[in-house]
Amino acid sequence: MAHTYYKDNREFMKALDRAGDLVTVEQEVDWDLELGAIVRLVCERKGPSPYFKKIKDYPEFEALGAPLATYRKLALSLGLDADASIPEIGKVYVERTDRGEPVPPKVVPSDGAPVKEVVVTGDDVNLFDLPGPMVHDGDGGRYLCTWHMIVAKDPDSDEINWGMYRQMVFDEKTMVGPVLPFSDMGKWFHNKAVPRNEPMPFATVIGMDPLAGIAACAPSPIPEDQFCGQLMGEAVEVVKCETNDLMVPAHAEIVIEGEILPNVELEEAPFGEYTGYRTSPREPRTVYRVRAITRRKRPVLTVSNMGVPTDEGQLLRSFSLGLEMEKLLRSQGIPVTGVYMWPESTHHLVVVGVPHAYSGIASQVAQLVFGSKLGPWFHMVVVVDEKxxxxxxxxxxxxxxxxxxxxxxIHIYRNHLGTPLNPFASPEERKWGRGAKVMFDCLFPRDWKPSDKPILVSFNNVYPEDVREKVLSNWKSYGFTD
Ligand SMILES: Cc1cc2nc3c(=O)[nH]c(=O)nc-3n(C[C@H](O)[C@H](O)[C@H](O)COP(=O)(O)O)c2cc1C
Incomplete structure (x- = not known):
């Protein structure tokens, strides 16, 4: 059954507008810092998405900033009311992705696919024809791809991956960016393409529909094109690339096709990152050679501005990491009552609710989540009781x-897997992607007698039910408004 969703980003923008979560900026803005600065302030104020109608030097392009940086926008993207609560939004995500079969994409002809309205190949390709913004002052270049997804295929099978890996424009036909070795595309590229010295085809998709964006940054247990189908409740429509066999969402705004080159690196960064710092130095990173650009006639470039919370990367990674962690713990039989990763922690802190069913349950939770595929991305677990x-x-x-x-x-796990972007890690730890982890066990010990456990003094815990009900039902008549 198809769920309520938006087939392309334009329909989603109309929904944002109807809900009061979009501001149309008619005034011309400069791609060189001004556009980025507006998006940054919007993130810090948790404001409506700016829809830029005029970009300096680029009359054929528009842009959308901070497309999914608040829970209101996330709720809308899933067809919910903008005011839906975080658990309500999470319930919909889990219901759609935890039950039923994966939904493979449906291939549609190029003829009529909006993303093929303009096709540029070969010598005519010029990345500077696209309005890649200078996002932050101090960035190492123009970051064309900040809210996008890269489509890639396992060199040894038909498995597809959609993932977000930032890309900076290096020259007219080259982009460059980091591909961490523990990500799905990173494993294929670093462990297969590089040792075999084989270029790996890629397609960068910009301005995909919001559910494709959610799928691409989720630690999805199945290929993201099928995961996206689960979120939609029907097949995502894809179309073949011009210069390779990869399939890309037909309703996207821009697609950049080409090959990821093995055994060649070019300098990339610095960049303002999701941790809220500029951490990684300028150094040699993965090279994308561009062969074609296809796009709509007047495409809307999507722009995320990473920095202090909350941008969409932090929000959506926290949202999906937390819920995938909950699925994982449940699959291991841990009786969790809920898992929530705080976006304000730049997806570094996760809170797990669990009854103190047996001694050591908090350590078991921590070791499972730190040891999972999700583990490199966060380093603090707080385990609380079910109440x-x-x-x-x-x-x-x-x-x-x-x-x-x-x-x-307080349990500290040293020399664990981390990311090179951890601001607190030493330069050596960052270089090797190592870091410490910590778990805070907030469960009173199992071996204490009931009388040893202090009693929580709260409205819900220390009044009899009849008194609570009376007080709640009379609340307004006492004179309180809320
Ligand atoms: C906005 C954004 C930018 C990201 N940039 C990078 C990046 O440059 N390099 C990288 O390895 N991972 C990056 N990530 C994390 C990957 O997207 C993430 O590991 C991947 O999409 C999903 O994980 P998987 O491929 O391991 O399933 C970024 C995530 C977001 C949300």
């Missing part, structure tokens, strides 16, 4: 500061 509201910062901080004994309940 703590994991979405409520007040309750989580209270549990952390009252139930976690600094002498016995």
């Amino acid at each position: 703590t509201d994991i979405y409520n910062k007040d309750e989580v901080i209270h549990a952390l500061c009252t139930k976690c004994n600094p002498a016995t309940d």
